[in-house]
Amino acid sequence: MIKLSYNKLKKEIDFINNTIHEINSIEIIKNRIENELSLVIDPNVVKAIFNGEKEIFSLRNEEMVSFLDLLYKNTKDQRFNPSNYKITAQEVNIRNAQQKMYNPEFKEKFLEEHAVNGKSYSDETKRVVRSLFSKIGKLERYNEQDIYEFNRHSFEAVLEELGATTIRSLQSSISSIEQYINFAIEKKKIDKAKGNVASKYNKKEDISRFLNKEAEENMIFTKGDIDALAQYAENAQDGVILPLIFDGISHKNRFLELRNIRIQDCDFNEMVINIPQLTDEETGEIFPPRQVPISNTTKRMVQRAMDFDEKYVSTKADAKTSRKYKIAESSYILRGLRNNYQIKWENVSQRILRIADINDYPYLNATNIAYSGQIHFANKLMVEEGLTIDESCSRIIKRFNIGENESAHYYLKARIEKANRFLNK
Numbered sequence: 187m188i189k190l191s192y193n194k195l196k197k198e199i200d201f202i203n204n205t206i207h208e209i210n211s212i213e214i215i216k217n218r219i220e221n222e223l224s225l226v227i228d229p230n231v232v233k234a235i236f237n238g239e240k241e242i243f244s245l246r247n248e249e250m251v252s253f254l255d256l257l258y259k260n261t262k263d264q265r266f267n268p269s270n271y272k273i274t275a276q277e278v279n280i281r282n283a284q285q286k287m288y289n290p291e292f293k294e295k296f297l298e299e300h301a302v303n304g305k306s307y308s309d310e311t312k313r314v315v316r317s318l319f320s321k322i323g324k325l326e327r328y329n330e331q332d333i334y335e336f337n338r339h340s341f342e343a344v345l346e347e348l349g350a351t352t353i354r355s356l357q358s359s360i361s362s363i364e365q366y367i368n369f370a371i372e373k374k375k376i377d378k379a380k381g382n383v384a385s386k387y388n389k390k391e392d393i394s395r396f397l398n399k400e401a402e403e404n405m406i407f408t409k410g411d412i413d414a415l416a417q418y419a420e421n422a423q424d425g426v427i428l429p430l431i432f433d434g435i436s437h438k439n440r441f442l443e444l445r446n447i448r449i450q451d452c453d454f455n456e457m458v459i460n461i462p463q464l465t466d467e468e469t470g471e472i473f474p475p476r477q478v479p480i481s482n483t484t485k486r487m488v489q490r491a492m493d494f495d496e497k498y499v500s501t502k503a504d505a506k507t508s509r510k511y512k513i514a515e516s517s518y519i520l521r522g523l524r525n526n527y528q529i530k531w532e533n534v535s536q537r538i539l540r541i542a543d544i545n546d547y548p549y550l551n552a553t554n555i556a557y558s559g560q561i562h563f564a565n566k567l568m569v570e571e572g573l574t575i576d577e578s579c580s581r582i583i584k585r586f587n588i589g590e591n592e593s594a595h596y597y598l599k600a601r602i603e604k605a606n607r608f609l610n611k
Contacts, residue, residue, distance in 0.1 A: 188251055189273040192243060195250075198265055202242060205257065205266075210236055219260065226252040276309070279532070283316040288326030288333075293319050296369045309468060310440060315362050321348060322363075333363060334370035341383045345396040351405050351549075353390050354597060356397065360387050405549045406605050407432075407558040413483045415541055415550070420499050422490035423513060423520065424537040429484040430519075432559035434585040435459065437552035439466050440531035442473070443587070448517040449492055454485055476587060491519055498523055560586055560598060561605045575599055 195202075209216050216236060223232045227249045234240040235253075245253060251268045258266035273281075284290040297312045307315070322333055322344050329340055336344070344363075350356035364384035371378050387393050412432045419425030427444065436443040443461050451460045457480055464473045480488075490496075497510035516527035520534065535552070542550035563585065564578040573581070579598045588594050 188268050188271075189278075190247055190250055190268065190271045191273045191277055194271045195243070199242075201265060202257075205261065205263075206236060206242075215260075219256065222256055223253060276313075276532075279313065280316065283313075283320045286320035286323045287316070288319075288323045290319075292332070292370075292373075292375070293366070296366050300365060300369055302365075315366075318348075318359055318362055332370070332375070334367040334376050336383055338383060338386065341387070342396070345387065345393065348396070349398040350396065351398055351554075352601075353394060353397070356393055357388075357390075360384050360393065405554040405557065406561060406608060407550070407555065409481075409562050412555065412558065415545060415547070416483065416487050419541055420501065420544070421537075422487060422493065422496060423498060424541055426484075426487040426491040426519065427534060427537055428541070428555055429481065429487055430459075431552055431555045432562070433480045433484050434478040434559060434563075434587070435461070436587045437534075437556055438587075439471075439473075440468070441534045441552070442466060442531075444534060445518070445520060445529055445531060447519045449488075449519060450517060452480075452485075452488055452519075457481075457485065473587075478585060488519055556586060557601060557605075561602050564598075564602050565606070575602060578602075 209219055220229075220232050220236060227245070231240065231245070231249075235242060235245075242250065242253065254266050254268045254271070257263075258268070264270065284294070287293055293316075297307055297315060300307060325340070325344055325347055326333055329336065331340070333341070333344065345356070345360070348356065348359055350359065364382055367376075367382045367384055370376055371382065409432070412428050416425035416428045419428075430444060430447070431437050435447065442464055446462070446464055447459060451462060453460060459478045459480055461476045461478060463475045465471070466473070494513070494515045496513060498513050499508055499510055501508040511523045513523060514521040514525055514527045518528045520529040521527060522529050522533060538550065538552060538555075542548065560582050564575070564582050567573045567578040567581055568575060576595075576599065579595050579602070582588070582598060583590055583594060588598065
């Protein structure tokens with residue numbers, strides 16, 4: 187059954203109401219359509235809609251599908267085609283996030299109206315901030331207050347709840363919350379004199395105590411860890427993602443590089459993947475071609491992932507039943523099921539999460555896999571080629587397509603030094 191987006195339908199409400207009015211004006215057509223609809227919808231509800239006593243939005247999802255489908259068959263007008271109003275995966279994610287939010291209407295208003303340097307939030311930024319709002323929703327409900335009303339004690343509880351593993355990620359979350367509270371002040375939700383509690387937490391030394399120390403130690407994966415998780419993954423299509431990211435394929439921009447690698451981009455003689463010039467579908471930003479070295483494990487996993495005879499195994503939560511699906515055949519290394527010749531970015535995250543859940547690795551995610559690869563190859567450069575840590579960082583920045591600037595160099599160096607302290611305990 188198609189799940190419908192009522193927000194999309196509302197944009198066509200005038201047209202739908204006019205059509206109902208036209209049907210009502212011709213008695214023979216009205217009776218025929220009412221009789222057909224009464225076979226799948228309560229006849230009293232059908233009459234109430236055509237008499238103007240009920241709105242169509244009172245219909246349940248399955249009733250609305252039947253209603254639209256019947257009008258579509260009778261009018262042949264594409265505006266009644268239920269498929270036009272199907273909820274996308276992005277809309278499902280938005281809805282799920284909103285259900286966890288506190289005061290979601292105002293937070294969505296912020297996401298729609300707020301601008302940074304004159305630019306509205308991109309869809310990706312909205313997704314990240316919605317995720318942040320979802321995390322803090324539990325504490326907002328506990329306090330029965332929106333975060334813009336929190337005092338310092340309550341706000342510090344939020345910082346601990348976030349479980350951030352790096353200063354940068356924590357600073358990013360605080361910045362988003364600070365912008366949200368400023369928006370609330372502008373909209374007179376709180377008195378300006380009360381001030382913005384998030385503004386008091388902008389120094390590294392003040393927020394480092396809120397980092398999740400346990401997560402810091404558990405977020406580092408060795409090459410052996412990644413190789414084992416990849417090779418023993420239930421599906422090669424899942425497993426291949428891990429070594430590709432670990433070796434240096436970027437997971438940024440909704441896995442743009444990862445989703446666009448084709449088998450012809452893989453040079454197994456030179457042991458490199460040639461990333462072609464790519465364009466971000468959302469922003470239009472163009473990324474120049476580049477080359478990423480790969481390991482033998484990655485080569486083997488890519489070859490396994492390109493086996494068109496392999497079926498995708500989906501195991502149910504009870505681990506007792508499973509189903510096998512045909513994987514689409516195309517030149518892309520990462521593909522969807524059936525006719526989805528190129529994987530969607532949301533499915534990449536889901537596949538990593540699947541491996542994390544099966545193996546009980548809660549900190550396994552694209553960011554931590556990439557960080558682990560950066561640490562591994564930096565140490566390898568220092569040991570095998572005798573490079574200094576600064577020289578290694580420069581090479582790693584290029585390999586992992588990290589922005590070449592002083593800040594990126596500083597954070598990468600700090601990450602390597604901190605990881606080595608943990609690894610050498």
